[in-house]
Amino acid sequence: MDNFIVSARKYRPATFDTVVGQQHITVTLKNAIKNKQLAQAFLFCGPRGVGKTTCARILAKTINCERLRDDMEACGQCDSCKSFQNGNSFSIHELDAASNNSVDDIRSLIDQVRIPPQTGKYKIYIIDEVHMLSQQAFNAFLKTLEEPPSYAIFILATTEKHKILPTILSRCQIFDFNRIKVADMAGHLASIADKEGVSYNSDGLHIIAQKADGGLRDALSMFDQIVSFSNKEVTYQAVIDNLNILDYEYYFRLTDALVNEDSPTALLILDEILAHGFDGSHFISGLGSHFRDLLVAKEPATLKLLDTSDAIRQRYQQQAQRLSPGLLLSALNISNQCEVNYRTSKNQRLQVELALLKMCHITAAIQLAKNNVVHPPMETAEKKKPRESVTPTVTTDHESQPPIPQPPTTERQPPVTDVRVPASQPPATEPSPKAVRSWGDVKLGNAVPDLNKIFDDKQTVAQSDEPELLNGEEREIFSPDELLEQWHAFADKLKAENKINLFTLMTANVPQLLPDFQIGVVVENPIQQDLLSTSKIDILNGLRTKLRNFAIDLVPIQVQNDTTRKPYTAQEKYQAMAAKNPTLDVLRKTFNLGLE
Structure with missing residues (x-):
């Protein structure tokens, strides 16, 4: 028991080739050593347990190796390698910034940097958890990091790169470590199990690797725990029982x-x-x-x-x-x-x-x-014909009168087909244009209703019930007073029906009697113009009947003078207020405000 060493320490990589899942970094470092293009400062960053400090130690040992191998790996036999492995190297120093984060600690390190190495070519300083240094310590370290002696190399490691000053980052060669893949981690655990004589199955090792979430050190700790729990039999069931994982x-x-x-x-x-x-x-x-x-x-x-x-x-x-x-x-x-x-x-x-x-x-x-609603059979002879757009035909002197625009419809009208009824059968009766088909008209058997189809049918029925424009041959002349009387009577009816917007539109300005029985209605903005367009048929039907003149038409009149136009939209209201008080625009630009 006294000789037991946890797997995370016992099988800690000692060469670049044994580092798991960080080939993009190890290859770069080996090429830098081979080409003699070493930076003065390195920054290793990434999540915990992915090999940052391990790679820093391997790099430090390899740089000072006296008999470097052809594959740019440390020999492990020279005095420099042995002294490092025994922990008594005078050229490689490790500093834990979590517990040595004051200005005095950094000043002590700077004093040591001034002394050349006694053995080896370089003097290497590994600072772990460098983000824990205080602001003053970073400032004290900045000058030395910018212009270190030729024999000094700094290797910084951190899990929180965003906490390091940009001035420090700009002076380092940055290496981002990846989370180790599940397959790589499971393969490494399998090799350790073979060396330790532990029986295992791949399902159990994959569960450990998934639970570790990219950290190999965590995976090795869980591996040791399960080996002890299962008496050297790492099975799937042992892993989920010990780690409390849902099967x-x-x-x-x-x-x-x-x-x-x-x-x-x-x-x-x-x-x-x-x-x-x-x-x-x-x-x-x-x-x-x-x-x-x-x-x-x-x-x-x-x-x-x-x-x-x-x-x-x-x-x-x-x-x-x-x-x-x-x-x-x-x-x-x-x-x-x-x-x-x-x-x-x-x-x-x-x-x-x-x-x-x-x-x-x-x-x-x-x-x-997937299923469709089974609609009741609709004979083609009784199918409602599409309503044609009605254009008034004037046979009197007002032939130059433009046709009354009809409200747009979004319904695509099917082509009208010629349906011939046999003589032996009574002719089909055309349904009333106001007939409304209710939900109960949809007969459902074993099929399931298609809600979208039902919604479309209801919309079609609603569109067929739109009001139609009344037309006739009467053309009686009426006076402006008679127009105003009927105009205000219709507006009062709208008010009683709680149609306030249309009531306001009709009473805000006096209607203008134009030639050819056209009535000009003043609109102040596009919203009112759209309201007039959608309500035009109702207004015309009321006026044409009361005034006994079916040539009456409504014409929108835009406000010509912009100065008299009331601000309606948020942009217009803001411009009006800014014109009265220019400091309002200064306030908006200062705080980068927008309009809603």
């Missing part, structure tokens, strides 16, 4: 229950998971990851994104073939929404159970979308 089997069983719409089984599986002490949030997050992996497994091109062992990958492929992408995407959306609402819910278990129940009915919902 893949739960998610595969639950997915089968969702596909079969077996909600009782789904709820029982959830109860079993919660009974083992797992949190509902952890479960729903893992379920979302499971659906994501199933989507990845459906396509051979994306299969490489699945970080699992071969056996688990095969199970994913088999289950993914039974599921449609629509079902997986819907389930993934439900699980994501449940995860978002979980923390704020007072009944968190109910949130998860509701999500599972929704997932169990996804197949039925997709079937609803």
Whole structure:
């Protein structure tokens, strides 16, 4: 027991070639040593446990090696390498900035830099967790880092690059370490298990690698823990039992229950998971990851994104073939929404159970979308003909009068076909243009209604009920007073019906009687013009009937003088206020404000 060394220390890489998952950095450093193009300061940054300090030590040892190998690796046999390995090198110094972060510590280091190396070519300083240095310590270190002696090399390591001063960053050669891939980590654990005589299976090692989240040191710590727990048998079951990880089997069983719409089984599986002490949030997050992996497994091109062992990958492929992408995407959306609402819910278990129940009915919902509503048969002879746009025909002296514009319609009118009715059958009756088909008219058998189709039908009926413009032959002459009387009477009717906007438009300005029975209506902005266009038919129907003149037409008149135009939009209101008080514009520019 006294001789036991944890795997993270025992199998710590001693050469560049043994560093796991950082080939882009080790190759660069070896080429720099080979070409004698070493920088005066290096900065190694990245997450914990990925080899920053290890690479710093390997670089320091390799630079001062007296018998460098042809592959730019340290020999490990010279006096410099042995003294470094024994921890008594006079040319390589390590400083922990977390506990030595004051100005005095840095000044002491600067005094040491002035002394040339006693052995070796370079004097190398490794400063770990350099972001922990204080502001004053960084400033004291800045000058030495900018112009160090030719024999001094600084290697800085940090997990939080954003906390380092830009002036320090600009004087360093920066290397960003990656998170170690699951496959690389599992392979390294397998090699250590072979050396230690530990039996294992690949599924268990992959679970350890996934749990480590890219940090090899964390993976080695968990590996030692499981070796002790399982008596040197690293199996899948031992790993999930020791690390308290939800078994893949739960998610595969639950997915089968969702596909079969077996909600009782789904709820029982959830109860079993919660009974083992797992949190509902952890479960729903893992379920979302499971659906994501199933989507990845459906396509051979994306299969490489699945970080699992071969056996688990095969199970994913088999289950993914039974599921449609629509079902997986819907389930993934439900699980994501449940995860978002979980923390704020007072009944968190109910949130998860509701999500599972929704997932169990996804197949039925997709079937609803695929089926169409069975509409009652509509004989072509009784089909409503498309309403043609009505253009008034004037047979009197007002032939130069422009046609009355009709409101635009978005409905595409089908072509009118010639339907011939046999003589033995009574002619089909044309339905009333005001007949409204209700929801009850849609006869449903065993088919499921298509909601979009029903909505389209309702919209078509609504469009067919739009008011039509009244036309006739009467052309009685009326006076401006008679026009004003009927105009205000119609406006009062609008006010009683709570149509305030149109009432304001009709009463804000006096209507102008123009030639050819045209009535000019003053509009102050595009909103009022659109309102007049949509309400034009109702106004004309009322005036034409009361004044007994079917040649009456409304013409919008834009306000000619911009100075009298009231500000309507937010931009116009701001310009009006800024014209009265120029300091308002200065305030807006100073605080970079916008208009809403």
